[in-house]
Amino acid sequence: MTIISAEVPASGRARRASGLRSEATILQAAERVFAERGFKGASMSEIAAAAHMPKPNLHYYFGTKEALYRAVLTDILETWLGEADAFVPDGDPAQALGSYVRAKMRWSRERPHASRVFANEVLHGALFIGPYLSDDLRRRVEQKGKVIEGWIRGGRMARVDPRALFFMLWAMTQTWADFAVQVHAVLGVADLSEAAYDAITEEVVAFALRGCGLDADGRPPAT
């Protein structure tokens, strides 16, 4: 994650416990507000209010609004990659793809704000994380894509373009966080219970596995 430069203030400073706590509080509040309003739509005052502290504190810890936004993005990308590594090449395809999809679904459930900030950033041109996308993420996709191509050559799953597959999996899993409002509106509910979300997760897993030409039990395709 070295691509995203911006970091917390001077690293060599003797931080105090309250300072670290304040910083974490600000980051959390900022993630929520950026998710709800977008970068431009979010105001430093609103973030400050959400963090229960006066505005200059934010500038004290992060300097500028842009730096704060970068810090939020860095934080998000780190966990995003963590989940991304749920994709383990050993075992059969159904196993690997299934747990990958489940990990992504869990991430959408547990960090919906993070997902929305990320979506908003990409939607508006990825001005800040562009380099990361075309370097780090690209390498990872290429790498995992090779594994999938191996499975396809071995007749262990249907012929699917690996890159296209990843885009579809990301879309199918992140939509539950990013477009939650639409989901709730169409389903006519105010929120999704844990049980309902788990059921949806299994729907997505089953759909994705079938899409790859695999049953839930991981039987290879007829083709």
Added chain:
Amino acid sequence: MTIISAEVPASGRARRASGLRSEATILQAAERVFAERGFKGASMSEIAAAAHMPKPNLHYYFGTKEALYRAVLTDILETWLGEADAFVPDGDPAQALGSYVRAKMRWSRERPHASRVFANEVLHGALFIGPYLSDDLRRRVEQKGKVIEGWIRGGRMARVDPRALFFMLWAMTQTWADFAVQVHAVLGVADLSEAAYDAITEEVVAFALRGCGLDADGRPPAT
């Protein structure tokens, strides 16, 4: 679409040709700028510049920024619904789902700005189109969902929750417009050629059909 109230100026006015032209130009420019910057991020000055006219013109035709935004959304929703009706219940499931997915993919290709404005709106809480989502869209999904349930009961496709299916199909098709920057970055290209996009379209169609337990030729599932 009566839910979205805002409309062009006084209806009873004797419009002139140049006026209608200006209005259309503004709408088009606004769609692009709103897509790139979001609602808050877009400034009336930038839209005016994009439309090659001074700022007061926008207020003359649409009153406020919010009204202009509503007009853009209304325009988008109309075409979105048009494509949505590509889902025809006659014929076999593979035929219906296939052309639905193709229509959605075509929409993402031809009106990427519209897709992004829509995505941004939902992402940030659907403050303007919320009522539309829970009324009009909800009814449509329920309706088409019944058709799908019929197919499932008839053993003509795999058991998939119809609502979940629609969310996944929307996600899988709109991601190519909304996250185009990510797609380009990961693929390492500046743009997708028509041919490349057509190939992706077929990947998505095949994946979706298999996900529903259908081959490309529409053979019903073994289950």
Added chain:
DNA sequence: GGCGTGTTTGACCGAACGGTCAATATGTTC
């Protein structure tokens, strides 16, 4: 060719926002 309505334009206003500063409070270290 003049008159009225639709249209275009530059100059201007108040509010909101990002950011700064100087002053104060709080810990930590010796």
Added chain:
DNA sequence: GAACATATTGACCGTTCGGTCAAACACGCC
């Protein structure tokens, strides 16, 4: 407990932005 660095705060500043206004322009009809 004195001295110093960290942390917190209220008041303030310049800029940007949405919106307005009054004046000018252009088209169509008699």
